[in-house]
Amino acid sequence: MNWLEMTLCFPLLGAILNGLILRSESKTLAQIVSVTACFLAFFSALFLSYDVLTHHEGLKVYHLASWIEAGSLSVPFSFLIDPLSSLMLLIITGIGSLIHIYAGGYMSHEKTTYRFFAYLNLFVFMMLLLVTGENFLIMFIGWEGVGLCSYLLISYWFEEDKNAKAGMKAFLVNRIGDIGFLFAVFLTFKQFGTLSFLDLKNILLNSHTLTQEMQNSIALICLLMLVAACGKSAQLPLYVWLPDAMAGPTPVSALIHAATMVTAGVYMMTRLSFFYFLAPQIMTVVAVLGCLTAFFAATIALVQNDIKKVLAYSTVSQLGYMVMGCGVGGFGAGVFHLLTHACFKALLFLGAGSVIFAMHHKQDMMEMGGLKKYLPKTHAVFLLGVLAIIGVPGFSGFFSKDEILWKAFNYPVIGPYLWAFGTLTAGCTAFYMLRLYTLTFCGENRSDHHTKKHIEETPVIMWGPLAVLAFLSVFIGFVGVPAVIGDLVGIPNFFEHYLEPVIKMPHAAEENWHFLRDHHSHALEWTLMGTSTSFVLLGALLGFNFYKRGPKGISLILKKKFSRTHKFLTNKYYVDEFYENIFVTPLQEMSQFLWKIFDLIFINGFINGVGRGLMISSALSSWKNSGGLQTYAVFFVLGCLVFLGFFLK
């Protein structure tokens, strides 16, 4: 057994053991099994990455078995380990392990934890398939598998109708994206005759000119894949499922809906960067879409009162950043933000989970406040997470966000606008994160007497993983310090160099992307960095000052003054209602019509008619089956006589 097989195998074994074999009532046993599985996967992934990156020049294909062999179509179970997939492996299993540990504490009051842990392990397995698959179909298995696990975990508390509906919504919205994925796969096979990433990459990297037809189909593939990414990575217009997905347990929100699954779209675009480079017009769409999503979601997050909803919209917004990074050609920057975001957003979600746990499952920030006193450890790590996400210089979010903004600024024509929106979004992010922090941890406690009496610091099993994540959130950014700062303090940009072998520019695309290689003045970069940082600080200051006296004070005055805007934002731009009226209601009406008119009258009428016709005709014809022995004999003899007469004629 090699390291790859072990990496894939452990989470699957954990899921099978927990979900099918043990089904143990004991919470400890269920947790030990799944945490062990995840940790073993993490260590295998470590060894695997080390092995591949040092001994195999950073690229190895593992061929496990053949799967589909039909004519010219050959899809094996083969897995690709390169810098990108090993990075994803480590994020998934590493952060996954921490979240598994935390989940033990968070879920300690539940009844069927084995089910939860089985799903969680299954999710890790599916996610590993997604990021290691060497061809489109293996990736698609993972893509669908994580969608399934996401559905199962969102509606984990399915006794409540609301949660079951949120799960369904997530699943159905993702299906729209999956259609895009499937059509892209079909088109790729039709055009190139292969589904293997490496083969496709070789074909495209080595071709100097492309026919118009080829370029068109590449653009179409990219567009379809963008639809898929919009579904999975919650971009406009398919982001609506992610905020609702917060109905699931908080560790799930941290693992699936912040750190790993929702970044699958960004991973997929980076994996297919050679396609995207060849479709510059689609790249513009990607960049604009990402930018709009980032801004749009950030504005909604400004006024939400549910602590998890704020973080959910923040996730949508940060994913928008990543997609924008990819769209402007900075795939490395996008993946870098993916890495830092995975750390600090997991931290923030788990921190919010600790708060919710301490508040006995109350999620409304208006009822919190002053928790600094009660939860000192959670408060400390949460503050670090907040500083990381808003991008205070020196924290990880600063480096990755600035990298993306800088790349966006250099994009031709619309670049400065992208940058402006991105910077505005950064300001909004700072505002709503500080609002969240202040409302939760500062001021007076606003909860009722009973809850207040029972608030106490969470057990070590919960704040331990948080501490590790906080450490990562603060320092992980130093692996990708931008050159302009790096040159000054002597830290090389390790990360960009690391991803270089994965993100290669095809020759045919180079003329469109010359600006990526152009030299830009450091002074400009410093200015932009300074501007965005001052926006962040301004947002943070406003956020803190508006809410330091709780929901009263300045925030209340503003709320009254801009009540219409506030209402518009609180209702999330009425997008859900819009979808409800445009898609859901007509669909239901049509289904009603098909059921009542088509199904009940036409189909049922036809089927019942056939049945009734047969009944009548058989009743008519059954008279001859009199059961009388001699009647039969008479007919038999008459028949014989007829034959006899016929032959003796």
Next chain:
Amino acid sequence: MVPIEHYFILALIMFTCGTLGVLFRRNLLFMLMSIELMLNAVNLVFVTASSFLGDLDGQIMVFFVITLAACEAGIGLAMVIAIYRRYGTINPDFLKVLRG
């Protein structure tokens, strides 16, 4: 020497009597006996043909038919008894369980 037609006509009469007996007697026992009559009509044809053609094959066939008739009578009578015990009658008019 009786001409061969007479034998055949006799056989035909016997066969017809048997057939009509099977079709119209309202008693299972008589129906069985009528079947015997039909079989014996056939035997008569075999024997006649054998004698006129000087070929023994026909007579051998008769032995087979007699064996068969014995078997048929045995099974038939057993069934008649079983039917009588089950339904209390051997009149086929009352035995119409297989009516459609």
